[in-house]
Amino acid sequence: MIYADNAATTKLNKEAFEAMIPFLLEFYANASQPYSFSRKAKRALKDARRTIAGCINAEPEEIYFTSGGTESDNWAIKNFCPQTDIRHIITSPIEHHAILNACKSISYNSQLSLLSVDSKGIVSEKSLLEIFTRPREVVASCKNTLVSVMLANNEIGTIQPIKELCEIAHSHGAYFHTDAVQAVGHIPIDVKDLGVDMLSASAHKFNGTKGIGFLYIKKSLGIIQAFHNGGMQENGLRAGTENVASVVAMAYALKSNCDNMNKNISHLKLLEDAVISILDKEHIDYLRNGINQLPGNVNLSFKGVEGEMLLHRLDLKNICVSTGAACDSQNQKATHVIEAIGVPDEYKYGTIRISFGFENTMEEAKVIANALVSIIKCSGNNTCSKRQKILYTRLS
Numbered sequence: 001m002i003y004a005d006n007a008a009t010t011k012l013n014k015e016a017f018e019a020m021i022p023f024l025l026e027f028y029a030n031a032s033q034p035y036s037f038s039r040k041a042k043r044a045l046k047d048a049r050r051t052i053a054g055c056i057n058a059e060p061e062e063i064y065f066t067s068g069g070t071e072s073d074n075w076a077i078k079n080f081c082p083q084t085d086i087r088h089i090i091t092s093p094i095e096h097h098a099i100l101n102a103c104k105s106i107s108y109n110s111q112l113s114l115l116s117v118d119s120k121g122i123v124s125e126k127s128l129l130e131i132f133t134r135p136r137e138v139v140a141s142c143k144n145t146l147v148s149v150m151l152a153n154n155e156i157g158t159i160q161p162i163k164e165l166c167e168i169a170h171s172h173g174a175y176f177h178t179d180a181v182q183a184v185g186h187i188p189i190d191v192k193d194l195g196v197d198m199l200s201a202s203a204h205k206f207n208g209t210k211g212i213g214f215l216y217i218k219k220s221l222g223i224i225q226a227f228h229n230g231g232m233q234e235n236g237l238r239a240g241t242e243n244v245a246s247v248v249a250m251a252y253a254l255k256s257n258c259d260n261m262n263k264n265i266s267h268l269k270l271l272e273d274a275v276i277s278i279l280d281k282e283h284i285d286y287l288r289n290g291i292n293q294l295p296g297n298v299n300l301s302f303k304g305v306e307g308e309m310l311l312h313r314l315d316l317k318n319i320c321v322s323t324g325a326a327c328d329s330q331n332q333k334a335t336h337v338i339e340a341i342g343v344p345d346e347y348k349y350g351t352i353r354i355s356f357g358f359e360n361t362m363e364e365a366k367v368i369a370n371a372l373v374s375i376i377k378c379s380g381n382n383t384c385s386k387r388q389k390i391l392y393t394r395l396s
């Protein structure tokens, strides 16, 4: 099996797994208890917080453990200010649904503004400036404004000009959050240099376990409200018994990825280049979506082909990738990201995302590219026939 869907989730780092076992079987005490048996768990949480903070140039007390990216995003969007305050949220149309749906859920007391993105998926700084210079009365009732723009897009991998966007936001008195779920552990991140007030991360995207993540909250952001209420864990802002074992694994995995980052980035770039050069050599008609992508992200739209057909044909060859389009009987749909960047109709339904991880080999990259070439060349008019669809449905 070739797994090339690392943007969806990654394999747990084996040493991180080993590091968590003692906290499940031996030092399983509740970290909040006062007796000495809980000391190891308490110490492990403290060390993990320091390790994670070190990886993004934060202070340990600025790291709040959560259940993952979705929770971190929901916390930042819904609770960045008192719930009774009417707020203005400025975000982009290519955010993950964790952001977009969190925004929708508070539409009863918030105003939402969407930034523009260009055809490569770069969020426009100009459109942020324009929103801030709208006539005052349009946003006059909003006491607090939050700009939330993802650090790197989960479909097309585009890395956003966060530092610049953040400077614009701050110069207009707004707060800034970035969903860095796809970026943490994959590219260098320095929260002080970026200037962000909050940053979301999720361990299963950087070889930790699922169901654990963190929200970085800048010390000076006094306005933030508790995510949910209960005990005094996480400084009283995120109650609930700490998941010590998963936190330990998360810190281990993140440190390991950060220590090996340069080596991994060079390796992933070679895999990307191998796919592209095989497609070009075989004169395949495709567009590569995004620009300044995350290492290992290859998002491609093939002309006149259905992405879902490609996904299932690759699956038959034991290759796992993602699709950026779904073909459901008569209706073809591209994702909100592919739509937002305006991929032309004849290409957009043929979108797939290959996302390599550092364990993928050059051989695997070539197998994927050659498989794509043979599927595309054999697919005639490249549409999902009814028979293929029945077969794929049975298989999935």
Ligand code: PLP
Pocket: 007, 008, 067, 068, 069, 070, 071, 073, 096, 098, 150, 152, 153, 154, 179, 181, 182, 202, 203, 211, 213
């Ligand atoms: N934000 C982005 C950009 C993501 O890619 C994902 C997961 O795919 C999430 C948020 C949600 O993270 P989690 O799966 O940890 O809830």
